[in-house]
Amino acid sequence: MSAGRRDPDPREEQVRRMLDGPHPVLPPDLAAQAVRRGGRRLRLRRAANRTAGWLLAVVLVAFLVWAGVEQPWATEPAQVTPPLEGW
Numbered sequence: 001m002s003a004g005r006r007d008p009d010p011r012e013e014q015v016r017r018m019l020d021g022p023h024p025v026l027p028p029d030l031a032a033q034a035v036r037r038g039g040r041r042l043r044l045r046r047a048a049n050r051t052a053g054w055l056l057a058v059v060l061v062a063f064l065v066w067a068g069v070e071q072p073w074a075t076e077p078a079q080v081t082p083p084l085e086g087w
Contacts (some may be wrong), residue, residue, distance in 0.1 A: 027033075
């Protein structure tokens with residue numbers, strides 16, 4: 001056995017036999033089906049992204065309106081007055 005030569009890998013031989021063998025028959029409209037399914041998936045993804053964008057915009061507007069009306073950052077006036085002493 002020479003130094004640069006190695007035994008063939010059985011898995012490699014099996015793959016070579018599979019690639020050299022007869023290939024399965026594909027349906028004639030396979031490309032058309034793939035294009036149709038890909039287009040459908042693309043339209044659904046675009047619709048989902050558009051819906052998510054609109055929903056995010058509506059939530060943001062609702063939050064801004066709530067924050068403008070309620071003003072949660074403002075402190076409430078004290079409800080209890082300090083006791084009067086020294087009258």
